[in-house]
Amino acid sequence: MSEGEARDEPRGATVSDFTERELVARIAQRLSPSPDWLIVGIGDDAAVVEPERNRVEVFTVDALVEGVHFDRRFVPPDAIGHRALAVNLSDLAAMGAAPRLALVSMALPADLPITDFDAIALGFAGLAAAHRIHIVGGNLTRTSGPITVDITAVGTVKRRQALTRAGARVGDVLYVSGEIGAAAAGLQMLRHDASTSNSCTERYLRPQPRLRVGTLLGRNRVASACIDLSDGFADAAQQIAAASGVGVEIDAATLPIAAGAREWFTSRSQNPVTAALTGGDDYELLVAVRPRLRRQLAAVMRQADVPLTRVGVCVATPGVTVDGVTMPGGYGHFRPFDKLRVLPGDVEGR
């Protein structure tokens, strides 16, 4: 559908003014041309794909639910589409995998404006194109409930280069990519004033998964354990500690808290360290590295052009401490199911 045609839509048209086939066509038109390895694409009962040789495959699925993971009052539809794919690509990055394809399943209210539908599609199609991922299939259904965007993403990695959470050893050094806290601050800013637009809000709305860092870490075999910060730094540290059977000591002063986030948290009388540690949605990587591989890590940093900051070490005593204080195990996957990410990063609201 060209921009010109889109102008012909009746004002106020919703998804219920279209057939499923028309809606699928509107998505397909926003996708990049099919790659060689796609034998059968959108439109049949299933997609048929030529696998990549000498690689193992990495599968992940994650859903964004309106009211749980995003609030339409300040998350524009293109950001819904972008984030739904980004959270999955971040999981692939954490495994060291290069993303290859995705399937998009959406449950949509009948009154969703068609312009919002198109913008959601543009959101995931744009991010997919940027990372050369092809959307090979999907599903559309009506729902009486909130917008639900469920994406399964598939990547590949050489078998020995796959990263997990479980390989950290006592003495390994912990590094985090980029900066933390920006997404949590951005969310608070948007809740305070939906029209805010700065690096923090952009980070919340359109996170950039650390795919290049992840694949380089895998390829150079630098990381003994890796995880993404989807549920926040504190949760990620707990997960690496639990899966690897180590403890983690974090040095608060070293945490690369985004300047804009630090300023915002301070202005709101919040402790920037606590806010940055417990806020979610940063989609950075937390990486454990053997001390002797420090030089190889520096090479990854240069190649990826992303800072990796030393923030702590793995120790024998179980649990996660920050400047010697034990963090309560009450984040992310440890939280009761109904309190799970009511709005991610919303530290004040709980």
Next chain:
Amino acid sequence: MSEGEARDEPRGATVSDFTERELVARIAQRLSPSPDWLIVGIGDDAAVVEPERNRVEVFTVDALVEGVHFDRRFVPPDAIGHRALAVNLSDLAAMGAAPRLALVSMALPADLPITDFDAIALGFAGLAAAHRIHIVGGNLTRTSGPITVDITAVGTVKRRQALTRAGARVGDVLYVSGEIGAAAAGLQMLRHDASTSNSCTERYLRPQPRLRVGTLLGRNRVASACIDLSDGFADAAQQIAAASGVGVEIDAATLPIAAGAREWFTSRSQNPVTAALTGGDDYELLVAVRPRLRRQLAAVMRQADVPLTRVGVCVATPGVTVDGVTMPGGYGHFRPFDKLRVLPGDVEGR
């Protein structure tokens, strides 16, 4: 979790009494042991899988949404889990693929009883075990809306054995597997009296995907086109006609309408042929076969032990006719989005 432990749950416990980690563990405990090819399973950022050699991969995703695809008043939770996987396996069967793995993403209301949660898991775990499919990952989230079970299933097939909708030619004969109409009748029966239990209601609640027929058709290269009847026979015939660029002539007298369904429809003053053609959820296969391959088709029937009934032919004139009367193109994917399968197979209710 053993049966004994389950008895210790507090009465009236819901999913919100558990952490996400505990809920994932309850699912994992209901799954078969991990296969050799699963390198990293549930519990990391993503699953890592060794691909199958000399096969192409087949991907499909489908969601079941409460109130759209099922009604909890008469669909027990185990059937929700079973059907959510079955609809996906049926898509793989239609491509001639052997299923291998699946990812299950569920959005659940906080007040869902934990016993219902366990039963949903048992439903998909049981069907997965029956077809030697492994659930390699998934996602759980809260929703303020209806239960939504989204499953991505992956199968494999030899490249030249993959079936599509697009290969039918003029002169090809159309066959349908098993019987049709039973699921639509079963749904009507359940709406009329939720306690009904017979072959039709069982067919609606726990459809058996035609995986053996599909893989045999692909392996023997008997089918020129194949599709499953998820949205009903009429829709499937339209899809094969449109994708293959042929017309389809159906002979109503030959349709293998299930006896119980015929009886029910007649007792409700419905035309059994119309009801069986437009009712969905049969999950049989509609197959186009070159006339000279009739003997090979008979061999597939014997091997799979499932009847394949000749119901029509492919012709040059576009469209689908039943006993010479053109069917309106108003089913399944052609339906406006908001009228899509309000309750599948519910011919009266619209």
